[in-house]
Amino acid sequence: MKHRPDRRLVLRRLGQAGLVLGGSSVVASLGLFSRGRWAGKHEAAVIPRYFLPAETGFPAAVVARGGSPAALARAAVERVGGMGRFVRRGETVLVKPNMAWDRTPEQGANTHPEIVAEVVRLCREAGAGRVVVADVPVHDARRTAARSGIEEAARAAGAEFFIPVTAGFTLASLGGSILDRWEVFDPVLKADRLINLPIVKDHGLSRLTCGMKNLYGVLGGTRGRLHQNIHISIADLASAFRPTLTVVDATRVMLRGGPQGGRLEDLLPVGAVAAGTDMVALDAWGATLLGIDPKEIDHIVLARGRGLGTFGTPLEEIHVGT
Amino acid sequence: MPQNRQFRWLKSLLLAAPLACLVAWLIVGGVKGSFSPDLSPSPGAEKSAPPRLPAASPPSVLTGFPPPEGDYPADRLFERVDGAADALIAAGCGRILFWRMEDPAAEMELLIFDRASGAAGILARDVGPGRDPGPGEEASVTDQSVFFRRGRFYVRILGDPAANPGRGRLLDLAGRADRGLPASEIQTSSANPARQEISP
Numbered sequence: 001m002k003h004r005p006d007r008r009l010v011l012r013r014l015g016q017a018g019l020v021l022g023g024s025s026v027v028a029s030l031g032l033f034s035r036g037r038w039a040g041k042h043e044a045a046v047i048p049r050y051f052l053p054a055e056t057g058f059p060a061a062v063v064a065r066g067g068s069p070a071a072l073a074r075a076a077v078e079r080v081g082g083m084g085r086f087v088r089r090g091e092t093v094l095v096k097p098n099m100a101w102d103r104t105p106e107q108g109a110n111t112h113p114e115i116v117a118e119v120v121r122l123c124r125e126a127g128a129g130r131v132v133v134a135d136v137p138v139h140d141a142r143r144t145a146a147r148s149g150i151e152e153a154a155r156a157a158g159a160e161f162f163i164p165v166t167a168g169f170t171l172a173s174l175g176g177s178i179l180d181r182w183e184v185f186d187p188v189l190k191a192d193r194l195i196n197l198p199i200v201k202d203h204g205l206s207r208l209t210c211g212m213k214n215l216y217g218v219l220g221g222t223r224g225r226l227h228q229n230i231h232i233s234i235a236d237l238a239s240a241f242r243p244t245l246t247v248v249d250a251t252r253v254m255l256r257g258g259p260q261g262g263r264l265e266d267l268l269p270v271g272a273v274a275a276g277t278d279m280v281a282l283d284a285w286g287a288t289l290l291g292i293d294p295k296e297i298d299h300i301v302l303a304r305g306r307g308l309g310t311f312g313t314p315l316e317e318i319h320v321g322t
Numbered sequence: 323m324p325q326n327r328q329f330r331w332l333k334s335l336l337l338a339a340p341l342a343c344l345v346a347w348l349i350v351g352g353v354k355g356s357f358s359p360d361l362s363p364s365p366g367a368e369k370s371a372p373p374r375l376p377a378a379s380p381p382s383v384l385t386g387f388p389p390p391e392g393d394y395p396a397d398r399l400f401e402r403v404d405g406a407a408d409a410l411i412a413a414g415c416g417r418i419l420f421w422r423m424e425d426p427a428a429e430m431e432l433l434i435f436d437r438a439s440g441a442a443g444i445l446a447r448d449v450g451p452g453r454d455p456g457p458g459e460e461a462s463v464t465d466q467s468v469f470f471r472r473g474r475f476y477v478r479i480l481g482d483p484a485a486n487p488g489r490g491r492l493l494d495l496a497g498r499a500d501r502g503l504p505a506s507e508i509q510t511s512s513a514n515p516a517r518q519e520i521s522p
Contacts, residue, residue, distance in 0.1 A: 014338060100404070102429075106483045138404040204406035204447075224400030227408050257448050259405040262429075262480040263467045 044173035044181050050194035051242040052086065054277065059316050060309070061246075061276025063285065067320030069251045069273065070118035075320045076275035077122055077247065086245045087193055089127035094134060094191030095119055095159065096243075098199045098214050099150050101260055102139035108252040108267045109260060110144075111197045113153035115249050115273060119195060120157035134162040134187040135217045138260075141165055162187045169220035176236025178229050183220035188241070196243040196279070200250045200270075200286040202258035206230050208297050209259050210286035211246045211279040212238040231298035238279060238303050248274040248282050253289050280309025383419060383432060384502035390432075392420035402431075409447070414440035414474075426487030426495060433476040441476040445469060448478070456493065457500035465489045468496040473508035 054060075064076040077083055087093055097111035105113055116133060123131045133154035137144035141163040145151035154161050162185075169183035188194070198214035205227055206213055215237040216223055226233040250273060256266040270289060274282055280303045284294035294300045294311050304310055383390075392402060396416045399407035403418065410418075414436040421430045435441040442460070449462035449469055456463045458470035458477070465488065468479040477499050481487045 011338075104483050138401070204409045206405075209405070222400075224404060224407060227400070227405075256450065260403055262478075263449075263464065264483065265464050265467070 043171075045170045045184070045189055047172055047174065047184070047240050048189065048191065048194075050191070050244045051277075052244055055081065055085065058085070059276065060278035061274060061281045061285070062316045062318055063250075063272050063274045064318050064320055065272045069112045069114040069249070071320050072251070072271075072273035073115045073118045073247055073275070074122065075318060076273050077119070077245070079316070079318055080245075080276050083122040083126040083245075086195070087123050087126040087128050090129040091192040092130040092132065092190060093123045093128045093193045093195060094132050094188055095123070095154070095195045095197060096188070096214065096217060097133065097135055097150055097197040098201075098209070098217065098249075099135040099144060099148050100138040100217060101262075102137075102144045102147050103260075103262060104147055105149050106264065107262050108199070108254050108264075109201070109258075109262065110148040110150065111199045111249045112251055113149035115247065115251075116150050116197060117153040117157040119197060119247055120154055120159040123195070124158050128193075131159040132162060132187050132191060133159045134167070134185060136164055136185050136220060137217075164220070174236060174240040176233070176240060178233045179226070179236035179240065185218050185220060188218045193244040194241060196246040198246070198248055198286075199254075200248060200289050201254035201261065202256055202266075202290060204258065206234060206297070206299065207292060208283065208287050208290060208300075210248060210283045211243070212283055212299055212303060215241045215243075231302060234299035235302035235306060235308075238299070238308055239306055242308060243279065244277075246276060246279045246282050248286060250274060250286065250289055253286075255290060274315060276315075278309035280304050281311050281313075281315065282309075284311030285315050383434070383504060384499055385504070386498060386502045387421060390419040390421050392418075394418045394420070410444060413444050415444065423495065426491040427482040427485035428487055428492060428495060429480050429482075430495070430499065431478045432499070433478070435474040435476065438471075438474045441471050441474050445471045445476055457496045461496075463489065463493065466492075468492045470496055470500065472500060472503055475503050475508060 058081040059079065062076055062079045064072040064079070067075065095116065097116045099110050101109040103109035120131050120133065133150065142165060145161070145163050151161050164185070167186045170186055170189055171181055172184040172189060173181055196211050196214055198209070198211045201209045203209040203213065212234045216226070218241060250270045252267045253270050254261045254266055255268050257263060274285055276282055280300060283297070283300050287294045287297050287300065300311065394402045394417065396411055399410055399415065399418060402420060403410060410433065415433050416436055417434040419432040419434070423430060433441065433444065445460065445462070452462065453460050454463040455461070456468060456470055458472035461468065461470035466481045466483060470477055477496065479492055479496050479499070481492050
């Protein structure tokens with residue numbers, strides 16, 4: 001005789017299966033067995049304090065002219081106290097160029113690779129334990145790293161090199177008025193010092209991209225969302241990631257079509273590199289190269305209001321080889 | 323008795339419904355991956371990471387050209403032109419297609435607007451007021467670039483400075499692109515596209 005399943009038994013078993021499935025889903029949704037759960041991965045990381053207290057006797061920012069990109073970078077850093085003022089023996093230094101675009105060095109959309117390499121050498125000479133060059137490109141990361149010439153130059157100078165295909169992101173607490181918590185590129189969080197290496201360019205939205213805007217490149221996620229309040233988010237970034245030192249590439253300046261650019265005709269050869277601890281003064285100087293009054297750039301004014309620097313006084317100029 | 327039987331079936335259905343929902347939720351969640359992904363790359367990701375390509379290769383808009391390497395709708399323009407995306411969207415740009423050419427060594431972007439005046443405005447922003455003889459209704463030509471607009475289509479061609487393909491070959495490429503634009507969708511405009519545009 002064929003046994004007919006009892007309806008109550010079926011329902012009871014369905015109920016038991018539901019309990020098992022439901023319990024499993026609750027466990028899964030709580031992430032109890034997810035990777036990193038017990039390492040506190042879901043808690044926001046804290047941004048290291050990269051900025052060092054000001055020392056008297058050194059200018060806050062200087063401009064070097066009249067030499068190769070590498071010579072200009074070296075001379076400018078020497079004038080603001082030398083790399084030994086900013087990097088201590090054994091420290092991990094994160095060097096952050098603008099390496100966002102699939103462009104060659106001639107196209108002036110990314111920081112000049114010779115400047116990146118020279119800053120890496122300066123850090124090593126100062127006794128840095130590790131020098132890491134890292135950025136989060138907009139265009140294809142591998143291709144951008146290669147075509148910009150930055151990966152090759154950085155590695156040749158003795159740096160480690162990271163792009164998002166070789167390192168991950170961690171949610172970090174930025175404490176800004178707009179940027180509260182955001183994914184930050186891991187190498188940035190692991191560094192003791194941050195050296196920002198922006199390039200001066202026109203920017204379709206913020207009008208200027210220089211030091212403060214370059215810090216966008218430490219973030220992951222959908223960065224386009226930040227553009228709705230771009231000046232406030234730039235000021236937030238500058239507050240959260242106040243660099244130890246900023247070295248500005250103005251060997252050529254993109255006057256039009258930025259930040260992506262690409263046309264050689266849009267570049268103005270300026271032949272200068274600026275360096276210093278006052279990123280507001282450096283951004284203001286960058287704005288003047290584009291013919292913009294710094295007071296018209298909201299994030300510069302906001303950053304000054306937050307005590308991150310000042311502007312209004314012409315930067316000291318040094319001439320390499322004279 | 324039949325009433326009681328009916329009631330028991332109803333009760334069974336009521337009990338089974340949440341379970342079915344639960345199972346469906348688990349399946350959907352598994353397929354969509356609704357839990358926060360681990361952003362760190364897997365071991366060996368450096369070697370195996372494929373180049374970033376659109377999820378599906380759409381049919382080419384340009385006759386005579388292969389499918390584009392990149393296809394960016396309005397909500398993903400920032401992946402191609404971060405920093406300029408908002409200005410493009412405000413001008414009515416809804417899509418960018420991207421090709422990387424080997425012969426001549428150049429990259430080409432086709433920006434598709436919803437109106438000719440939007441395309442004209444962005445061209446003017448990119449290159450300023452000067453215009454040169456070239457393809458399309460208006461063009462800006464240099465030894466390393468050809469930017470031109472025809473109707474609501476705006477094409478930017480950048481020669482690779484390392485390969486230096488030269489003005490002539492870039493113009494040839496631009497001419498092919500101009501001829502490949504879908505004639506029925508161009509919306510031609512006159513010297514003042516803002517006045518003469520045809521609504522999409």
